[in-house]
Amino acid sequence: MSRKGSQILIDTLLHEGVEIVFGYPGGAVIPIFDALYDAPLKVILTRHEQGAAHAADGYARATGKVGVCVATSGPGATNLTTGIATANMDSIPLVAITGQVKTSLIGNDSFQEADTTGIMRPITKHSYLIKDVSELARTVREAFHIARTGRPGPVVIDLPVDVTLAECDGQIPEKVELPGYKPRYEGNARQCKLAAEAINASKRPVVYAGGGVLSSGATAELAELVEKANLPITTTMLGLGCYPETSERSLHMLGMHGTYYANYAVTGCDLLIAVGARFDDRITGKIDEFAPHAKIIHVDIDPTSIGKSVRVDIPVVGDARNILSQILKHVKYVERPEWFQQIVEWKQKFPLAYNNNGKFIKPQYVIEQLYEITKGDVIITTEVGQNQMWAAQFFTYTKPRTFISSGGLGTMGFGFPAAIGAQLGCPNKLVVDIAGDGSIQMNIQELATAVHNKLPVKVIILNNGYLGMVRQWQELFYKKRYSHTHLAGNPDFVKLAEAYGAVGVRIERKEDVRPVLDKMLKTKDTVFMDFVIDPEENVFPMVPAGQAIHRMIGGMA
Ligand SMILES: Cc1ncc(C[n+]2csc(CCOP(=O)(O)OP(=O)(O)O)c2C)c(N)n1
Numbered sequence: 001m002s003r004k005g006s007q008i009l010i011d012t013l014l015h016e017g018v019e020i021v022f023g024y025p026g027g028a029v030i031p032i033f034d035a036l037y038d039a040p041l042k043v044i045l046t047r048h049e050q051g052a053a054h055a056a057d058g059y060a061r062a063t064g065k066v067g068v069c070v071a072t073s074g075p076g077a078t079n080l081t082t083g084i085a086t087a088n089m090d091s092i093p094l095v096a097i098t099g100q101v102k103t104s105l106i107g108n109d110s111f112q113e114a115d116t117t118g119i120m121r122p123i124t125k126h127s128y129l130i131k132d133v134s135e136l137a138r139t140v141r142e143a144f145h146i147a148r149t150g151r152p153g154p155v156v157i158d159l160p161v162d163v164t165l166a167e168c169d170g171q172i173p174e175k176v177e178l179p180g181y182k183p184r185y186e187g188n189a190r191q192c193k194l195a196a197e198a199i200n201a202s203k204r205p206v207v208y209a210g211g212g213v214l215s216s217g218a219t220a221e222l223a224e225l226v227e228k229a230n231l232p233i234t235t236t237m238l239g240l241g242c243y244p245e246t247s248e249r250s251l252h253m254l255g256m257h258g259t260y261y262a263n264y265a266v267t268g269c270d271l272l273i274a275v276g277a278r279f280d281d282r283i284t285g286k287i288d289e290f291a292p293h294a295k296i297i298h299v300d301i302d303p304t305s306i307g308k309s310v311r312v313d314i315p316v317v318g319d320a321r322n323i324l325s326q327i328l329k330h331v332k333y334v335e336r337p338e339w340f341q342q343i344v345e346w347k348q349k350f351p352l353a354y355n356n357n358g359k360f361i362k363p364q365y366v367i368e369q370l371y372e373i374t375k376g377d378v379i380i381t382t383e384v385g386q387n388q389m390w391a392a393q394f395f396t397y398t399k400p401r402t403f404i405s406s407g408g409l410g411t412m413g414f415g416f417p418a419a420i421g422a423q424l425g426c427p428n429k430l431v432v433d434i435a436g437d438g439s440i441q442m443n444i445q446e447l448a449t450a451v452h453n454k455l456p457v458k459v460i461i462l463n464n465g466y467l468g469m470v471r472q473w474q475e476l477f478y479k480k481r482y483s484h485t486h487l488a489g490n491p492d493f494v495k496l497a498e499a500y501g502a503v504g505v506r507i508e509r510k511e512d513v514r515p516v517l518d519k520m521l522k523t524k525d526t527v528f529m530d531f532v533i534d535p536e537e538n539v540f541p542m543v544p545a546g547q548a549i550h551r552m553i554g555g556m557a
Pocket residue numbers: 383384385386387388410411412413435436437438439440462464466467468469470
């Protein structure tokens with residue numbers, strides 16, 4: 001039976017199990033939106049295409065499914081780019097569908113034309129321009145396959161309007177066949193055995209776990225390994241939640257704003273076991289002094305990330321879950337009393353701390369209270385800056401997919417639309433965006449999306465009146481010359497929330513923090529909580545840029 005391209009697209013999305021699409025219409029996608037009009041799919045109209053991309057990303061991070069967004073040609077597509085680049089840096093599976101001008105007009109500087117695949121190529125895992133309707137179903141299937149397999153990532157499908165209007169029988173192929181794309185899942189048995197032997201022989205091992213553990217669903221295997229072999233473990237920011245931070249074995253986060261004890265342990269270890277992590281510069285600091293005494297095991301599904309920034313002694317390419325279960329078979333329990341004693345001493349001497357005296361509300365205190373109330377039963381999204389680092393440091397993460405944040409790209413404006421996506425993916429969960437007063441203004445229009453869809457998303461604005469993280473660097477390294485980081489002219493966030501039909505509340509006194517959180521977290525409303533915090537509070541500890549990670553400063557109460 002002959003169907004239009006737009007209908008074939010919807011049928012293939014349904015075949016892929018898509019339940020929800022985030023999007024924004026425009027001329028080149030009117031046929032797609034027309035087919036969406038009565039499709040058995042939830043369509044969420046965001047108020048900006050960037051919001052759609054981040055919402056699809058938040059949905060993907062919270063559920064583990066592929067996020068889908070749709071935008072028109074030209075400005076619609078270019079507005080998606082920041083969201084797509086964000087997903088690409090953090091290996092998040094997305095399929096973004098963009099409208100394109102008619103095939104006969106491509107290259108003509110026609111109205112709302114942009115070279116979408118050209119723009120997207122460096123910020124996607126793959127991108128397609130479909131020129132013939134007969135290729136549509138197969139291409140959409142391939143896009144989903146590429147997005148969710150191997151190292152996940154975003155895939156863009158650019159669809160000229162005449163292709164969506166053309167007709168063909170549009171059979172959906174049973175199988176995806178991509179001879180040039182065969183990600184490796186099984187780890188090499190010999191490498192797994194070598195890794196296990198190195199673990200058994202190690203006196204001072206540390207596991208360094210990243211977002212790959214979450215995307216491969218390897219948290220149970222990781223916990224089993226850590227316990228069976230008796231290992232301390234630190235995680236990256238994207239790895240938060242892959243192992244419970246309530247455990248004695250947890251060293252919490254490492255890197256630029258990690259804990260002293262995590263960074264000391266990595267510097268002092270004789271074996272670093274990296275799992276689903278990519279040795280980002282925010283983790284390694286000065287590369288020649290990173291883990292200087294360690295043999296390095298690197299488990300990763302992407303062979304190109306192995307050996308990219310550090311030398312690796314035992315590479316194991318494949319799926320983390322699979323590899324960890326293979327390694328598990330060969331490891332034994334080793335006591336290592338001296339190493340654990342050393343770690344306990346570091347923890348006692350250099351705990352995460354802040355000074356809670358003085359009249360101001362401290363942001364760390366707000367986050368600790370959020371943990372006290374929720375006990376970790378919440379999905380936290382964050383914006384970028386100090387708010388993000390405090391959220392990473394002072395909340396205790398115990399469950400996978402409960403911390404959602406832009407790591408690699410560091411995208412301000414990510415957290416609020418991501419919270420919307422997470423809430424739609426997990427309707428029964430409490431979803432809280434921890435925001436800064438600067439970042440929240442970057443996608444604040446999504447208040448309309450949240451309110452219209454009756455989403456009970458809660459936003460905690462840690463309002464310091466500054467682009468705080470930049471101000472912190474100016475304070476520490478630029479002689480307090482606060483060049484254009486003071487946010488004079490911030491809006492009244494309570495009135496602003498109310499203007500959209502949400503609830504707004506401003507909190508100025510320490511003693512109101514807990515009661516307001518207690519009350520507001522229970523409501524079914526979209527809520528903005530504007531916490532007026534110490535304007536010059538800093539994020540500590542900190543590794544100054546370019547330094548070795550054990551050369552940390554600050555953070556003693
Ligand atoms: C889109 C974007 N632009 C600029 C930056 C650079 N930047 C990083 S943190 C930051 C300040 C963020 O301010 P705010 O949201 O108020 O958070 P705070 O650090 O005060 O908690 C800026 C400007 C960025 N990360 N993203």
